[in-house]
Amino acid sequence: MPDASNRTLSAIDALHAQDPRSACQADGTALPQELAYAERMTHWLFEFESDPSELLQLAVRAQHLQRWKVPRGDYPEGRVGYLTWRRDQGLRAGGTAATLMREAGFDDESAQRVADMIAKKGLGRDPEVQRLEDCACLVFLENYFADFSRKVEHDHMVRIVQKTWRKMSPQAHALALELPMSNTSAAIVKEALA
Known part of the structure; x- marks a missing residue:
């Protein structure tokens, strides 16, 4: 579904571009921090694989989707607070990505697959989740x-x-x-x- 995939990628990047924080690139230009992160994730995905699946590309691109909206400081200090924050971020980003996918024309199964990858369900057992983690x-x-x-x-x-x-x-x-x-x-x- 190249059209649905392109529409979803555009919608993901539009949300990334709303990040009020910025990141300086190697060439000195600034990008919204999340957009820079997403581009770095995509770069590494293609270092691993020349033709990754469409769904993995979407999951990799959306892994930190709107992460700035729920700062780490909103959770308790320490390991438990960090792990809870990270889990909640994955579930929220996955849910948002799945919604964008459905709106672009993907079926529920594909949308749920991407949400599960972003939430890192199956890490250590699922090769695509492992690739996202890598x-x-x-x-x-x-x-x-x-x-x-x-x-x-x-x-x-x-x-x-x-x-x-x-x-x-x-x-x-x-x-x-x-x-x-x-x-x-x-x-x-x-x-x-x-």
């Missing part, structure tokens, strides 16, 4: 890891890298090890993987 991990490591590690205590950062690594496929591990990193970031990864 993309998210690589986007984090490539674009957010260095800044994040400056704000988080060292031992906690090592544990975060270990948890991230466990969620990744062997193919994603190989790609992650090829990412350019500062000496500080590379040292944290080396320690986490020792």
Whole structure:
């Protein structure tokens, strides 16, 4: 359904473009933060696969859909608060993406499939959900890891890298090890993987 897919992608990106936060690109231009994230996710998807399924492309593009609307600070501090926030974000983004898909002409089964992928149902068992997770991990490591590690205590950062690594496929591990990193970031990864 190329037309329905294109309409859905356009609707997803229109919502991404509403993000009031901005992200600086490598060329110095600014994009709405969520749109930049979505483009990075799509980039990594095509690094893995030359012809990913239509539904996986939609799920990858919508993974952080309107995430700015529910800030992390709206949830309690600590691991339980973080995991609850992350779960709720996945369910909300999946529901919004499914609605956009139905409005564009997709059937309920396809819309639910994308919602389930965004919610990461079947992670570790479903190859497409694994691929979405791989993309998210690589986007984090490539674009957010260095800044994040400056704000988080060292031992906690090592544990975060270990948890991230466990969620990744062997193919994603190989790609992650090829990412350019500062000496500080590379040292944290080396320690986490020792």
